[in-house]
Amino acid sequence: MIEGADIIKAAAFLGAGISMGVGAIGPGVGEGMAAAKACEAIGKNPKEAGLLTRTMLVGQAVSESTGIYSLVIALLLLFVV
Amino acid sequence: MAYDIQTWVSVAAFTGGGMAMGFGAIGAAIGEGYTAASANEAIGRNPGQSGDIFKSMLVGQAIAESASIFALVIALMLLFTSYPSHILSVPVLLGAGLCMGLGAIGSGVGSGFPAGAACKGMARQPAMSGRLTTNMLIGSAVCQTPAIFSLVVSFILLFTDFSANPISPTWAAILGAGISSGFGAIGSGLGGGLVAQASCEGISRQPLTATPVTNVMLLGQAVTQTTAIYALLVSFILMFKSFPATDALAPPMALLAAGICMGIGAIGPAVGEGFAGQGAVAWIARNEKYIADLTRSMLVGQAVAESTGIYSLVIALVLIFVV
Numbered sequence: 147m148i149e150g151a152d153i154i155k156a157a158a159f160l161g162a163g164i165s166m167g168v169g170a171i172g173p174g175v176g177e178g179m180a181a182a183k184a185c186e187a188i189g190k191n192p193k194e195a196g197l198l199t200r201t202m203l204v205g206q207a208v209s210e211s212t213g214i215y216s217l218v219i220a221l222l223l224l225f226v227v
Numbered sequence: 228m229a230y231d232i233q234t235w236v237s238v239a240a241f242t243g244g245g246m247a248m249g250f251g252a253i254g255a256a257i258g259e260g261y262t263a264a265s266a267n268e269a270i271g272r273n274p275g276q277s278g279d280i281f282k283s284m285l286v287g288q289a290i291a292e293s294a295s296i297f298a299l300v301i302a303l304m305l306l307f308t309s310y311p312s313h314i315l316s317v318p319v320l321l322g323a324g325l326c327m328g329l330g331a332i333g334s335g336v337g338s339g340f341p342a343g344a345a346c347k348g349m350a351r352q353p354a355m356s357g358r359l360t361t362n363m364l365i366g367s368a369v370c371q372t373p374a375i376f377s378l379v380v381s382f383i384l385l386f387t388d389f390s391a392n393p394i395s396p397t398w399a400a401i402l403g404a405g406i407s408s409g410f411g412a413i414g415s416g417l418g419g420g421l422v423a424q425a426s427c428e429g430i431s432r433q434p435l436t437a438t439p440v441t442n443v444m445l446l447g448q449a450v451t452q453t454t455a456i457y458a459l460l461v462s463f464i465l466m467f468k469s470f471p472a473t474d475a476l477a478p479p480m481a482l483l484a485a486g487i488c489m490g491i492g493a494i495g496p497a498v499g500e501g502f503a504g505q506g507a508v509a510w511i512a513r514n515e516k517y518i519a520d521l522t523r524s525m526l527v528g529q530a531v532a533e534s535t536g537i538y539s540l541v542i543a544l545v546l547i548f549v550v
Contacts, residue, residue, distance in 0.1 A: 150234040157238035161245025165302070168249030172335070176260015183264035187271025194274045201270055201281060205263020208288040212252035212259075212295040212335075219248040219302050223241055227306055 162223035169216025176209040232312045239317040243324025244305035250328030251298020251335075254416070258291040258339020265343030269350035276353050280346045283360060287342020290367040294331040294338070294374040294416075301327040301381050308385075315389040318398040322405025323381040326462075329409030330377020337370040337420025344424040348431025355434045359427055362441055366423025369448045373412030373419075373455040380408040380462045393472030399479030403486025404465040407543075410490030411458020418451035418501025425505040429512025436515045443511055443522055447504025450529045454493035454536045461489040461543050468547070477550075485546035492539025499532035 184202035188195045266284035270277045305324055310316045345363035349356050384405060389397060426444035430437045465482060473479070507525035511518050 150230040153230060153234055154237045154241070158241040161241040161243075163245070164242070165245040165249040168246075169252035172253035172256030173260070174256075176256040176258070176263070176339075179257075179260045180263035180267060184267040187267045191271045191274065194271060197274060197277055198267055198271055201277070201284070202263065202267050204281070205259065205266060205284060205288070208285070208292065209256045209259040209263060211292065212256045215295060215299045215302075216248050216252045219244060219299070219306070222306055223245060227241065 158223045158227055162220040165216050165223065166220040169213060173209050173213035177206040180205045180209065232314055235314070236310055236312060236316045236320065239320040240305045240310065243320040243322075244302040245324070246321075247298050247305060247324040247328040248302040250325075251295050251302070251331035254332035254335025255291050255295035256335070258336045258342075258420075259288040261336075261339040262287050262291065262342040262346065266346040269346045273350035273353070276349055279353065279356050280349050283346050283349060283356075283363070284342065286360070287339070287345060287363055287367065290364070290371065291335050291338035291342065293371060294334040297374055297378045298327050298331045301378070304385065311388070311390065313390050314394055315392070315397060315401065318401040319384050319389065322402045323384040326377050326384070326405035326409040327381040330374050330412035333413035333416025334371050334374035335416070337416035337418070337423075338367040340420035341366040341370075341423035341427050344427035344431075348427050352431045352434055355431055355437075358434070358437050359430060362427050362430055362437075362444070363423070365441070366419070366426060366444060366448065369445070369452065370416050370419040370423065372452060373415040376455055376459045377408050377412045380404060380459065380466075383466060387466065392469065396470050396473055396479035396482050399482040400465040400468070400470060403483045404462040405486070406483075407458045407465065407486040407490040408462040411455050411493035414494035414497030415452050415455035418497040418499070418504070419448045421498075421501035422447040422451065422504035422508055425508040429509055433512045433515070436512050439515060439518050440508055440512050443518070443525070444504070444508050446522070447500070447508060447525060447529070450526070450533070451497045451500045451504065453533065454497045457536060457540045458489050458493045461485060461540070461547075464547060481546045481550050485543040488539050488546065489543040492543075493536055496532050496534075496536035500529040503528045503532060
């Protein structure tokens with residue numbers, strides 16, 4: 147006989163898995179696009195490599211933020227609730 | 228059920244919270260990545276404008292981010308608020324999580340498109356920076372409205388007291404409402420973004436056409452938003468109509484099917500109308516003399532694309548009211 151508290155824990159783990167698993171799709175795709183275009187831009191204009199790399203990193207950081215939200219929700223589900 | 232109701236409510240809350248943040252993170256991240264990519268391309272072409280382009284990129288990314296903030300808010304509410312120990316809380320929590328999670332996808336990606344086009348446009352025409360920023364803000368704001376519809380439906384689901392309604396078929400009505408607005412927001416967000424992207428690019432190529440391009444952009448975007456409004460309408464009907472109690476399986480399945488029908492059926496027409504608007508706006512910028520012909524073609528084409536969206540609405544209403 148499975149305990150009620152056990153099922154709640156099971157659901158919390160499932161929610162954490164969905165949150166981080168599905169939530170990792172977007173930042174991956176978005177940051178990849180940013181990196182690709184940065185490479186292309188540096189290839190066309192190597193003199194500006196420093197500025198372009200900096201812009202790419204800032205843009206990727208913003209894209210990363212939603213992935214961090216998913217990570218936070220996953221950690222909350224694993225350890226807090 | 229050997230377990231008490233509160234167990235299942237907690238199960239639904241955590242699963243719904245996970246879905247809300249998981250799905251909600253996809254769209255905004257892809258849209259922001261696209262904006263960063265376009266900003267890099269633009270700075271590579273015109274390093275002297277890097278300050279303006281960088282600022283524009285951050286503002287555009289902030290708008291795309293708002294959709295995932297809505298999803299974070301709903302996820303946190305699902306995790307940490309206590310809900311009534313009523314069996315209907317289970318579909319409420321799952322429906323709210325699904326609704327906001329899915330609803331954030333289209334708006335996040337869609338808001339990234341005009342921001343990217345604005346960044347590229349500033350590299351091409353630095354003098355139009357102000358106008359491009361305004362256009363980007365207007366276009367992105369329209370793109371966010373489907374995510375706001377999803378947020379509204381999620382809030383209504385979370386804060387309405389369903390305890391007076393019969394358990395069956397209300398559980399299906401609640402899930403159907405969440406699914407309808409959740410999926411229904413995807414296409415409109417994407418479609419609106421495509422039109423706004425074309426308008427920013429058009430203004431940068433032909434600054435003198437800024438006003439007609441913006442007007443047709445708003446017209447084209449308005450048409451793409453219609454299917455999200457149909458989905459919102461179906462959600463409201465499912466949430467607020469009182470259904471007679473039933474023991475059979477068919478009536479709840481009809482309500483769930485109505486939500487699925489309108490939700491998924493809203494995606495395609497909106498994206499297609501977005502392509503139509505994108506084409507029309509891009510060529511009005513190149514060929515302002517033919518704005519009347521182009522606008523007429525866009526509207527006729529969008530009306531034909533809308534047809535399957537109307538069929539979905541009709542079938543959803545038939546499922547709710549007739550069978």
